[in-house]
Amino acid sequence: MYLLHPARLLVATLLCLSLAPLVAQEVTDATRAKDSRRVKALLRLENVDLETLPEAKASLMRHLETIHGTDEFLELVRRFKLKAANPELIRLAIEKGDETIGVEAVKTLFDFGANDAIEKELNGKDDARAVKLAAAMGLAGDPRGNELLLSVIGNSERSVPVRSAAVTAIGRNKAGQEQLLKLVEAGTLAKELNFAAANVLLSSTDAAIKTAAGKHLTLPATADSKPLPTVAELVKRTGDVAAGKQVFGTIGTCIKCHKVRGEGKDVGPDLSEIGSKLSKEAFYVSILDPSAGISHNFETYTLLLADGTVQNGILVSQTDADIQIKTADAIVKQFPRDEVEDFKKSTVSLMPADLQKALTAQNLVDVVEYLTTLKKQN
Ligand code: HEC
Known part of the structure; x- marks a missing residue:
């Protein structure tokens, strides 16, 4: 009776809950060794259904925690189709996207049908992460990413760096080059992406793609009036x-x-x-x-002044009273707020x-x- 008192039970439950993470963290060497043995044993089995082996699964999950970001991690995740690892795969794709492991992480995400997770990151707030993920998708050269990349390319809400990275990425597989070429031929590719598109399509190893692209796109001319090489x-x-x-x-x-x-x-x-x-x-x-x-911190800002003139520059400082920008001539100019009608970040570099x-x-x-x-x- 005494033990089953609801208040006591509650206290006991709370205690267990709060202790649980502490206990879980304290994996002893012995447990670690056992986990590692069990994982090796698991790997020798064929067609394992982890759900029927709860202890082995627990060992596997504990073992994975100790080997984040390694080749073995990726191998186990792939072998046992552990979709719970998707966030870690996204992290690998972004942080190690120019290494084999990052590229393999991208392919694994496609194998797991994790397009939503990729899309969320490509359309996320952090442009730098989106650019890195797109680059990893490009290196993976896997056409399964093309639809996702196309949706970024066509989304004028996304920044030019993110969309350019998507163009470069899709241009790294042949099906993607064909899809990109269609946009170019239809005249629907935004002009700020022309350089990236010309660059990938004019360097295609497929002569037909290269010729077709050449009818619509050229790289800018250099001082000797010759078009730039790709x-x-x-x-x-x-x-x-x-x-x-x-x-x-x-x-x-x-x-x-x-x-x-x-x-x-x-x-x-x-x-x-x-x-x-x-x-x-x-x-x-x-x-x-x-x-x-x-580059971060070097975005151009455009100021529309009350007298109708426009000023572009890198933001130096802004207070309630005024805004300071540095122009392309390296001159710092100060504008009182009440002379500034509009003030916004531009998508065009000052370079x-x-x-x-x-x-x-x-x-x-x-x-x-x-x-x-x-x-x-x-
Ligand atoms: C009118 C000013 C201007 C001129 C001229 C200019 N740049 Fe830049 N450059 C910038 C600005 C502003 C940025 C930062 C914004 C950006 O990344 O586009 C930049 C960025 C760069 C970056 C990227 C740096 C980074 O940290 O990622 C490189 C590389 C670079 N410039 C090289 C050059 C070279 C080489 C030349 C000459 C052929 C040149 N720039 C001429 C203004 C200029």
Whole structure:
């Protein structure tokens, strides 16, 4: 009677509930060894139904907790079709999307029919995560992702970097190239995605796709009036570092906006250590299609002033009284709030999209070669 008193029962239940996580965390070495043995045994069985083996399943789940993010983790998740691991697979795809394990995670998500989870992330608030996931989907080259990527490409609410990443990703499998080509031929691809589309379609290994795309898309012309080679071709070339440094400081005009080791102006990011951050491919895209990958904190803001003029610049500060922006000429300008009619983030980078007009392909290859040498110094 005494033991069954409802209040006592409640206390006892609460105690158990609150202790449960503590107990679960305290996995002893002995348990760990047992779990590992059981998992090995499980792996030797064929057609196991985990639901009929609760103890083995518990061991497996505990074991998985200790090996997050490893090849073994992925192998076990695949082998036992553990859909509960979907969030971890998404994390792997985003954080290790340029490694085999991240790419395998993407394929596993498709095997598990986890399109909703992928879609949620692609349409999520965090653009950087969406861009990384799209890139991993591209490397997976799996046409099962094409519908998801197409919906991102066609969604004008999504940012240009996310949509450009989706274009690049879908262009990494042939079915995707054909779908992208259809949009181009129908004239329904947004023009801010033309560079990304031209880049993938004009480097297609399928001659028919390449020719058809060439009727609608060209890469921008360089200083010698020749169209740019695709990024895929540019990355194969090797440039001259000293010549590249020269281009950076002169005809490239890069130095008007970027500092390298104390020299230059700081409209855009300091590039002193950029070689540790970006790949050659990313360099070409940053230079040739700046709006496809606007760096955090360097978004352009557009101000419409009461007198009808428009000012663009990087946001320096904003208070109740005024807004300060830095223009492309590296001048900081201050505007009282009551002179500003409209103030919003722009989807266009402050970095000019036509820098290649003053450069030859060789100038570009040289400048990128130079940038790759700008590494972290000890
Ligand atoms: C008018 C100013 C301007 C000029 C000129 C300019 N940039 Fe930029 N650049 C920016 C701004 C602003 C950003 C940041 C926004 C963005 O990512 O597009 C940027 C971003 C970059 C990035 C990406 C950096 C990162 O951290 O991801 C690279 C690389 C770069 N610029 C290289 C160059 C090179 C090379 C040249 C010359 C050929 C050049 N820029 C000319 C303004 C400029």
